[in-house]
Amino acid sequence: MVAIPRIVIAGTHSGTGKTTVASGLMAALRTQGFRVAPFKVGPDFIDPSYHTLAAGRQGRNLDAFLSGPEMIGPLFAHGAHGADIAIVEGVMGLFDGKSGGGELASTAHVAKLLDAPVVLVVDARAMARSVAAMLHGYSTFDPQLKVSGVVLNRVGSSVHEKMLRDALRPLNIPVLGVLRRDDAIQTPDRHLGLVPAAERREEARRSLDALGTVVSSSLNLDGIVNLALSAGPLEAEPWNPESAALDLPGSVRVAVATGTSFSFLYRENLESLEAAGAEVAFFDPTTDERLPAGTDALYLGGGFPETYAEALSANVAMRESVRVFAESGRPVVAECGGLLYLV
Incomplete structure (x- = not known):
């Protein structure tokens, strides 16, 4: 049983401004002294990179398809340990899940599994x-499902805002904030969504600071915190990294690719390795010339190697180091962009 105040930030569809609202809210609450635990519904690595910067705490995923619905509560409790409040950003539209006919892995599904109130972001x-x-x-x-508040995004003027508020008044669902159209708080994107924070860290940090200031003055933070406090205790035991029961032969050093080209990693995978006694050593295939000394296993995760193909290709020393390691028969795990790099 865990008692963590929590709230889900959902949208009517992709592109409504969920990440803007969620990240800005994380930054604003952190500035006020809250310890914020950030989460993202679904198998998304990009938005959590912004959550991590905004909250100053590792952004994590809640994927009811990959992990199974029964793991959502334990993973949430693990990630929210020691936090004052948890902010969960949804995926796509509120009811969009694995398939068009069911709720599996949708934002609504995860919100119900967490028994968390939902704030809906509407592109107005x-x-x-x-x-x-x-x-x-x-x-x-x-x-x-408890849709308990709404944030109106991309509102054009005070007159427009009044029209929207007047229309919503009979529903008795509180308007918890209004954000005006502002190109200054937009984040660049490309084919898979936003550009990862790892590729623009300092610029992203400045943008999140500015966004936190905007959200502080545009959203009812007290109302949102009170709404999060309304979530009752969650019947879940925190996930334990040691439960992965990995059987490692003594001391093992696992080299993990990171940097701008490989930034897609599930933190729980690394925690499971460390709990089993492995040492995780990070390296950047675009700049480092060889694998970390003493590497016993190699993990190449996902990212955008195609965006940095020239730098990766030009780093002949690292490519040779990886080739020799792989040909030695030692373990290599590659997924998504990591597999492309090996090819």
Whole structure:
């Protein structure tokens, strides 16, 4: 049983501004002294990179498809240990899951597994009274879900804001914030979503600081915290990295690719290795010339090696180091972009 105040930031669809609201909220609450535990629904590595910078604490994933619904509570309890509040950013639209006909792995599914209230982010551009019909639909579609507040994003003016608030008043769902259209708080994106924070760390840090300031003045932080406090105790035991039961032969050093080209890693995988007694040694295939000394196993995760293909290709010394290691018969795990690098 864990008692962590928690809230889910959801959207009507992709591109509504969930990451803007969630990351800004994390930064704003951190500035106020809260220890914020950041989470992202689904197998997303990019948004958590911004959560990590905003909260000053490792961003984690809650993926009911990959981990199974039964693991959501334990993984949440593990990641939220020692925090004052947990902010969970949703994925796609609120009810979009693994398949069009079911809720598996959707934001709504994870919110119900966590028994957490939902704040819906609505892109209010070119919209007036229709916002009420939209919010009514989302708040009544699943009676087991608690849509407890709304944030209106990309509002054009004070007149536009009044029209939206007037339309929503009969629903008795509180408007917890209004964000105006502002290109200054936008984050660059490309084919898989936002550009990872690892590729623009200092710029991302400055942007998140500015975003936190905007959110502090535009959202009702006290109302959001009170809403998070309304979530009751969660019946879950924290996941234990030692439960992975890895059988390692003595002391093992695992080299893990990182840097701008390989930034997609599940933190729990590394924690499981360390709990089993392995030493995790990070290296950057774009700049380092050889694998860490004493490497016993190699882990190449995902990322954007295609974006840094020239630098990776030019680093002949590292490529040769990896080739010799692989040909020696020692363990190599490669996934996603890591597999492309080996090819």
